[in-house]
Amino acid sequence: ETGVTQTPRHLVMGMTNKKSLKCEQHLGHNAMYWYKQSAKKPLELMFVYSLEERVENNSVPSRFSPECPNSSHLFLHLHTLQPEDSALYLCASSQSQGSQGYTFGSGTRLTVV
């Protein structure tokens, strides 16, 4: 286990459903990220949170809604998704002020039907 845990590992949802992805890190990091990974656009940055504040929103559609209640937890709330939103959603964490790489979670494989 890397210290970054994502649940669920797999999710199938209909276009009218509402679901949430969860990420938890036990590394004492103060920055967390959501990435979308698909065949067409690998590792696409979605959101950045630093010290629980959203510092970047990379032109993501409003059907994706992030939440960061504390420095250890990050959620991605999903509603009225489209089939093209099917992808692997990766969470990562880091020490924002240090020259360190990210630690990734194992991802949630999302399929929108």
Next chain:
Amino acid sequence: GENVEQHPSTLSVQEGDSAVIKCTYSDSASNYFPWYKQELGKRPQLIIDIRSNVGEKKDQRIAVTLNKTAKHFSLHITETQPEDSAVYFCAARRNSGNTPLVFGKGTRLSVIA
């Protein structure tokens, strides 16, 4: 903002041969350059990184070189083995504030036994 280009997109080598993956970046202020390996169905994992105050770093069979003047950096894998088969991502970022990593599009390396 930063833009990272990665080449080639796919690479096949015979077991025992060397593999080289190249990346260029656009932001001259970038000073941290990690490389990630993602095996099939798994999360990206940091394998090596380099900071702008050095030109080369080695770790057993892998090495990374950095040319700040030309704004490019490369991953070198020697004596390749089948378990080196994976997708490799380069990335770059400034070491300031909350600037996120910007990733290349990845290189799928296949090591043929």
